[in-house]
Amino acid sequence: MSKEKKIYHYDFVGSFLRPQSLKDAKASYQAGNISLEDFEKVVDDEVTKVVEKQKELGFHVITDGEFRRTFWHLDFMWGFEGIDHKASGKGVQFNDELAVLDDTYLVDKIKAKPHPFVEYFKFLKQFEDENTIAKYTIPAPAQMFQQMIVPSNYDTTRKFYPTNDELIIDIASVYRDVIKQFYDAGCRILQLDDCTWGAIVGDAAKQRYKSLGIDLEEVKDQLLKVNNLALEGKPADMTINSHICHGNYHSTYFTSGAYDTVADHVFAKENVDALFLEYDDERSGGFAPLSKVSDDKIIVLGLITTKSPVLEDKAKIIERIHEASKYVPIDRLCLSPQCGFASCEIGNKLTEEEQWAKLKLVKEIAEEVW
Numbered sequence: 001m002s003k004e005k006k007i008y009h010y011d012f013v014g015s016f017l018r019p020q021s022l023k024d025a026k027a028s029y030q031a032g033n034i035s036l037e038d039f040e041k042v043v044d045d046e047v048t049k050v051v052e053k054q055k056e057l058g059f060h061v062i063t064d065g066e067f068r069r070t071f072w073h074l075d076f077m078w079g080f081e082g083i084d085h086k087a088s089g090k091g092v093q094f095n096d097e098l099a100v101l102d103d104t105y106l107v108d109k110i111k112a113k114p115h116p117f118v119e120y121f122k123f124l125k126q127f128e129d130e131n132t133i134a135k136y137t138i139p140a141p142a143q144m145f146q147q148m149i150v151p152s153n154y155d156t157t158r159k160f161y162p163t164n165d166e167l168i169i170d171i172a173s174v175y176r177d178v179i180k181q182f183y184d185a186g187c188r189i190l191q192l193d194d195c196t197w198g199a200i201v202g203d204a205a206k207q208r209y210k211s212l213g214i215d216l217e218e219v220k221d222q223l224l225k226v227n228n229l230a231l232e233g234k235p236a237d238m239t240i241n242s243h244i245c246h247g248n249y250h251s252t253y254f255t256s257g258a259y260d261t262v263a264d265h266v267f268a269k270e271n272v273d274a275l276f277l278e279y280d281d282e283r284s285g286g287f288a289p290l291s292k293v294s295d296d297k298i299i300v301l302g303l304i305t306t307k308s309p310v311l312e313d314k315a316k317i318i319e320r321i322h323e324a325s326k327y328v329p330i331d332r333l334c335l336s337p338q339c340g341f342a343s344c345e346i347g348n349k350l351t352e353e354e355q356w357a358k359l360k361l362v363k364e365i366a367e368e369v370w
Helices: 020-030 036-056 116-125 141-149 151-160 164-184 202-211 216-230 263-269 288-292 314-324 352-369
Strands: 081-086 091-093 098-100 103-111 133-139 189-194 239-244 274-278 298-304 333-337
Touching: 020 036, 036 116, 103 141, 103 151, 103 164, 116 133, 116 164, 141 151, 141 164, 141 189, 141 216, 164 216, 202 216, 216 263, 263 288, 298 314, 298 352, 314 333, 314 352, 333 352
Parallel strands: 133 189, 189 239, 239 274, 274 298, 298 333
Antiparallel strands: 081 103, 091 098
16 A cells, blocks of 8 residues: 555644744845845755654654745645735634735636645655655635635626636636646645635524525535536545644634534535544534545544643543544544644744644554554
């Protein structure tokens, strides 16, 4: 069995806290005190160190910690023709604070080009060895679709795409192109990070969409369509997973709600190899929706939180894994944190040592269970 297809029962989502040296170098570069070349050398050095740490902890996948981006999703979108952005001081209201994000919007129809993230992947791939494989994380096609139809972007998007179906077709097309770029660069594990499903669950989401006059069932159909259309023709020896959460910014969250109302779509019908699911607290509901998971999917239970430095009780996590196994066979279950440690460069409210302690706990529990 190849490394990318083998089931490892402990994993992580992908992003890590930015080291202080990286933060300082970026501030110096933005202030004009160091060159781009000097800044990129610092980034390369810090990526090398974070990969070494992942290997030291005994994980089978390695990532670059998302050290080369500011936002987990928007930076990727900027790598296509037809998309522009600007800092405005605005953003998205999370539970406890405003997530300050760049405005990201269309200036033309979306077209693929050589994507800078593929070059970032090539740097990471050099660290693969007989025990590890490089995984790269990008936002899901549905995430780009949602970005372009939020109320603040709706009128602009309609200048280039009169209907959502036309937008979906072009997004799927550029994703198929970039998936091929990653594949040709040697990428065999690609992860699609997707907050769209988490954003449409729960009563608050239902009321929000109702107030906008949008049919929530139609939204679900569109999210599934754009994701699956983007995956059509994917290479057979390339693993493509999806990570679903309710938002993760500076240890706060965007939405709450169980997966019951989306399970018939994403759990049953999305054509990915595995689903990384947020399950670190009661906001995600119970495990019953896992009964809808198709037989060809692995489920990675995000039972360890990245939002708090407090280490979970091992016995309670093991108990929850066995509870989930009532719905999905235990050999198709894995364990991970519920999200990254720094979805945006601001990071969550814990230290690097506390971050590594969380990953040690994940591996320790997995080895005891499996």
